[in-house]
Amino acid sequence: MQNNAQIAAARSERKLRDAEATRRKLVDAALLAFSTQGYDGSSTRNIETQAGTKRGLINYHFGSKKALWKAAAEHLMSITERDLGAALADMNKLDEDQQLRFLIRSYVQFCAKHPELNRLMIQEGMARDWRLSWLLKRAVRPWYEQVCRVFNRAAELGTAPKMDAHHFYYVLTGAATLIFSNAAEAAALSSENPLAPKAVDTHANAVADSLTLNRSPL
């Protein structure tokens, strides 16, 4: 009877899905905590509470706080890789003159969608430890080199301002991200939500206008 086997398989699948749902809730809560409060400022017990799970499940599913951080960071970096990779693919379909501006606007849109990314990078970019090393190897260095490559090509074409690629990277990253990673401050200063689609688009244009030279047809 294949029916019984199917039912058993469905039950097994469902059990697996439940465990995966628990892992997912914990990863999401961990990402929020680690990115806003830092690694040492986040407690596993509070993460479990925020995730709506019971107390020992982080150690059961991940083994340690360190392993939870790596799982959460890996989850975020895989999303980042996928979305920014897609943006780069779209960019390559355009005329080279427009590529830098497109990349900048895509990057700002992505940062608004995932402020946890830049919050995490800020938390971990201050001190040299195992978490910064992990992030550099896993995601930052490849992205850094992609940005420098696009910038250097744009500089050849005359669509990028004349500066060192390294400084361009930090001007771009800082300009693109601060209004979103410090959203609470930005909202208090302007009484408008910086994550609203219209505000995001305005900011994307502001950054792109600042960092490309074809800002208006001559």
Added chain:
Amino acid sequence: MQNNAQIAAARSERKLRDAEATRRKLVDAALLAFSTQGYDGSSTRNIETQAGTKRGLINYHFGSKKALWKAAAEHLMSITERDLGAALADMNKLDEDQQLRFLIRSYVQFCAKHPELNRLMIQEGMARDWRLSWLLKRAVRPWYEQVCRVFNRAAELGTAPKMDAHHFYYVLTGAATLIFSNAAEAAALSSENPLAPKAVDTHANAVADSLTLNRSPL
């Protein structure tokens, strides 16, 4: 005999100076801890150890961790107010055409000199709590309005790019500060110290070139 009185006064003064030295060491260590590890991620005991003082002195001199944070933040904001105020005064002596660029360059230099400021703002700018409120009222809002004022005047003169002042503020602040607040990451990516005077000057020019329109004589 005034001599005895003078000696007594000197001793009293010295005793007072020692207490003040202790307070100062604690404030310095607190600023380093709070800005890099966040408020909850910093422990008073570790701050005391880093300051080279004994264990109960934070509670003796400041009464609580919260009061220590306020003392450290007030110390940093008074330095900021003094230095950026001086920069604004110098700026006002220049031709109006050059004022925005001068302010941007001065601001970048200051951020490189005091990376704790932007690290603290990043730590506290993510969530609405009593520390963000304190910082907004004490320092951020006045500075924000000064920057917007200078930018709006530059926009009238045609020396600033066309964008909303609020977005200009965050483009400027992010572009100016990230390479310094994430100095460990930046050093790992470029193998040069981002806080070295030459690197600071290069970055100041990169930010100023991006955010002013008189980038080169036409």
Added chain:
DNA sequence: CATTTAACTTGCCAATCGACAAGTAATATA
């Protein structure tokens, strides 16, 4: 010289931290 005061020291407290281990309950397998 006796007393007061300021600066510092130390022991202790309840709460919380990450981690481990011994459970229970439900499902899968033989």
Added chain:
DNA sequence: TATATTACTTGTCGATTGGCAAGTTAAATG
């Protein structure tokens, strides 16, 4: 049906947290 495995639950541990209070030490004051 008996056994094993998976997912989850809970009790407890030693270490650390912020804070309080009772000290000690040394200088100022009368």
